[in-house]
Amino acid sequence: MRMSTKRLVILGGGGFRVPLVYGALLSPSSPIGSVVLHDVDPGRLAAIARVLRAQALSSPAAPSIETTTDLTEALTGADFVFSAIRVHGLEGRVIDERVALAEGMLGQETVGAGGISYGLRTVPVADAIARRIKLVAPDAWVINFTNPAGLVTEAMAAHLGDRVIGICDSPSALGRRVVRALGLPDARVSYAGLNHLGWLTGVQHEGADVLPRLLNSSSLLESFEEGRLFGAAKIRELGAVPNEYLHYYYDHAALVKAELAAPETRGEYLLRQQRECYAMLSSQSSPLEAWNAARRQRDATYMAMEGLGERDDAEGGGYEDVALALMLAIARDAPTSLILNVRNQGTLPLLDDDAVVEVPCAVDGSGARPLPGASIPAHGAELVKRLKAAERAVLSAASSGSRSVAVRALASHPLIDSVPVARRLMTGYQANFPELSYLR
Structure with missing residues (x-):
């Protein structure tokens, strides 16, 4: 029987x-015995709880499920806190995109103008959450998936130090695809940069770098x-395999x-x-089936809106496996990378010690x-420094x-690089x- 005693709070x-x-x-193998769902939207909270309870029917040792809209109540007694909030919801993502596109700019939610806007309205909320965690659950480990993940993790680290860890599925998924292409499932990859x-x-x-074999084929x-x-x-030409999000930088105009x-x-x-999915989740007798259908459609069209076509090798979320591996390693003191x-x-010598970076970790x-040894390719160093400056x-x-500093954040981003455009975007x-009314 699974001995699962840890309490996970999902924000x-x-x-x-x-x-x-x-x-x-x-x-x-999961160390989690109870899950607390917290959300500011009680309707969405109830709908997702229905899906989870349907999932739990498949496992006699499934973690218990609680729901609440009270943050302090949710955090009390937490061993792990998984943060995946979205300030202003998907409606906010639409605004991020449309305001940027009106200026001929990219509005993607973590890259360019959209990413800066998302960060400006998310950081104050993440800061308040971090303060509450430090007060209510100071021993909890915080796993941040809230985007822009690196920026938000750095904001929370100001209060939580190394007890907040950011995760993303993109690097690990890239690593899996590369070692699978090489037919070397036991190989270890080197990776470095900022989130996305x-x-x-x-x-x-076996003691050798086999990336050249991949590059030559x-x-x-x-x-x-x-x-x-x-x-x-x-x-x-790059001599390295870029994270998929670098497509937004290398092919921005297209x-x-x-x-x-x-x-x-x-x-x-x-x-x-x-909107269609949540309506079905709240009314249908088979919420898990409705959710699975919506998820398959979402995965299949990932990045399709940017003209990249549908994924034929979508691997699902991926980040949930990273989160589980991270919790297992910490809860069981079971070393992993x-x-x-x-x-x-x-x-990374080009950044200061407190800068949050995305690298292999023990x-x-x-x-x-x-882990020691991570390095940024020479051609990417300036881009990394500029992005960190914008963050x-x-x-x-x-x-x-300060509104003027927020404008500077927009203007300093390499995909904007214009003070007049940055001012219009901020407006x-x-x-x-x-x-964003706090910016004056």
Whole structure:
């Protein structure tokens, strides 16, 4: 019988992807005995709880499920806190996209103008949550999936230190695809960067780096998603395999053109789909079936709105497995290695120690520590420094309430790089988001 005693609190517990996390917790190895769902929307909270209770029927040792809209009540007694909030919901993502596109800019939720807007309205909320955790559950480990994940993790780390760890599924999924293409499942990958801005720079197997074997074979490169996305010639030129989100930087103009030509943005598609889905979850007798159908459709169209086509090798969420592996390593003091968002601590010399970076980490009962040896490709160094500067400007704007600093955050982003455009973007975002009224 599974001895699961740890209490997990999910902030954003009414979110569409929460059943992925709960599904991972049904594993016999899971250390979680109870799950508390917290959300500010009681309707969404009730709908997702119906899905989880249907999932629980498949496992006699499924974690118990509680729901609440009271943050202090949720956090009390927490061993782990999983943060996956979305300030202003998917409606906010639509606004992020449309305001940016009106200026000929990318509005993607973590990249460019949309990412800065999302960060500016999320950081104050994440800061307040971190303060509450420190007060109510100071011994809890916080797993942050709230986007922009690296930026939000850094904001929370100001209060929680190394007890907050950011996760993302993109680097680990890239690593799995690369070692699968090479036919070396026991190989270990080298990866470094910021969240949604990183590169796979090596593949170690039996004491040698076998990445050159991959780079020299167009057929191997084009056998997986990132290889087809960037093309074999581009990857060979870089000498590293980019995270899929670098497509927004390397092919920005083409993606903006494709989004302007599309009948709806990715946010508009997801908003429409989720409204239909939540209505069904609240009314149908088989909420799990309805949720699974919506999830399959969502996975199949991932990144399709940017003109990239449908994924033929979608692996589901992925991040739920990273979260489970992280909780297992900490709860059981079982050492493992994971690519995570943690404080730099001297790992990447081009950034200061407190900068949150995305690198391979050693994880055990004492938390996560960056492994030595991570490095940014020379061609990516300036981009990383500029993105970190933009993130730091967001943090400064959020703490000071300064609109001019928020404009600087937008203007310093390499996909914007214009003070007049940044001012217009800020005007557009503040006109649509009451959450940004603090910027004066």
